[in-house]
Amino acid sequence: MFSPTTDNPPRAGIHYVLRMAEAAVRTAVPDDVAELARIQVSTWQTGFADLLPPDVLAGLDTAAAGEPLARVIEQGPAVVHVATEGPWVVGFCVTGPAPESESAAANDVPVPDAQTVALVGTLLVEPRWGRRGHAGRLLAAAGAAAAAAGSTRGICWVPERNKSLVGFFRRAGWAPDGVVRTLDAGGQPLREVRMTGPLTLDLR
Known part of the structure; x- marks a missing residue:
């Protein structure tokens, strides 16, 4: 964040420095x-407003969101x-072995490498911390x-209409593999594309 070298109002001759936590x-x-x-509830409510019905977003509950996270962290x-920046938690990612149903081909036939496919189930960065490399x-x-x-x-799995998220994974070297699915999001269809890519990433 930007922090002046003094708490006083700016004056000529006073220099300002950029301090990145x-x-x-x-x-x-x-x-x-x-x-x-x-973070999950806040990010969904602000970032997915054009993808999910308002009543679905309004009904999101932090206690309910925390239950599966607690199970995964503990078990x-x-x-x-x-992801952290200084003392602040700014985002998180949940990754684990992909169930065969998640990695299967379009005809639901298991793929040959099904036992070694990892699923990125969640990748969220709170919007106010975006564009700082955390994702x-x-x-x-x-x-x-x-x-x-x-x-x-x-x-x-990425919402097809979320061009920003699709673009992020493309820049990481991932690409759609041709499999799509449509979820029922509170009575509104949500079409997702499946993307796949390498686990070793070059962030340069």
């Missing part, structure tokens, strides 16, 4: 659950990575952890 990624702990749930098998660092950390656990590639 250190950004990092770590594994989530149980104490993170409440903040991650808040696995997925791993939750947390890329999260995906890189999650990919490295999945590869270390034996996975050979990753998949994720």
